[in-house]
Amino acid sequence: MPGLAAPLIAWYGQAARDLPWRREGFGAWGTLVSEFMLQQTPVARVIPHLEAWLTRWPTPSDLAASSPGDAVTQWANLGYPRRALWLHRAAVEIRDRHDGVVPREVEALLALTGIGDYTARAVAVFAYGDRHPVVDTNTRRVLARAVDGAAQPGPPHRRDLVAMAAELPDDVAEAAVVNAAAMELGAIVCTARSPKCELCPLAGQCAWRAAGYPESEDRRRKQATYEGSDRQARGAVLRVLRDAAPCPVQLVAVLPDWPDAAQRDRAIDSLVTDGLAEAFDGILRLPGHPAS
C-alpha cells in the first residue's frame, strides 16, 4: 500500500478551495468558531454567519461577556442551536481557565463544552500546526473507499483516528496538509453521492475502484423524518423567541396554532431543560446572564 500522503499533498496544492479559515493568520478563536459552525452545517451556509460572529465577538472573552441568549440569536438559522449555547460555554471556560486564550493541547480542548474528538484535533492542527489525526465524515469516507474498498464508511469509531494516523507523514507541516487534503477530497471529489473519480488523485490506488465499485452494506444510521417531528417543533418555538429577541414572549402566544399542542408544550419544556429557554411568570425568553 503506497500511502495516500504524497498524492493528497500534490492535489491539495492545486485544488483546495479558498476558505476564510484557511487565510494566513485567521487565528485560533476563528478556527474554533468555524469548527463549531461546521458541525453538521454546510460550508456555504457557514461563511456569512462566521464573519458576522467574529466581527461581533473578536475574542472568547468578548463572547463570554454576552448572554447565552445573545449567542443563540446570533446563531440565527444555522441549526442545532445547542451548539450556540455550547460555544458560549466554551468561551466562558476559555476565559476562566485559560486566560482567554484558546488552548493548544488536545486534552484541554476536549475538556471544553461542545468539543469532541474531531473539533479538538482540528483546532490543534489547523490553528496551532501540531501533528494529530483529524477525522471527520469526509475523511472517513475517503479512508473507507481508498483503503478498505468499501462504498461507505461504518459508524464513527475511535479506530478511525488510528487509521488516519497511519497515513500521516512524520513532518508536522505535511501532516497538517494531509489532514486538510483528506477532508477536502471527501468534500469535493470523493463525495457521498456520485463521486468524481475521474478527478481523484487516489484513483490509481483506490481499493474501492480496483474492486469495481462494489455496493457495500450501508451501516450508517438514517436520519429520522423531520416533518412532524419534535425537532421541528423545537425549531419553530426557538424561531419565535429569536424573532422576538431581546423581548420575551407570552407563553400563550407561542405557536398558538401549532397542530399538536401537546408536542408544542413538550418542545417548550425540553428547550427549558436544555437551557435554550427560560420560563417564568407566564413568559418565555432566551437565556439571560446567569444570576451572580
Next chain:
DNA sequence: GATCCGTGGCT
C-alpha cells in the same frame, strides 16, 4: 452504542 438534536440545498 443507540438516540437525539435544525435547517436548507441538491438530485
Next chain:
DNA sequence: TAGCCAAGGAT
C-alpha cells in the same frame, strides 16, 4: 418530489 446529506457532540 421526497429523501439524502451536511468539517459532530452529548447523553
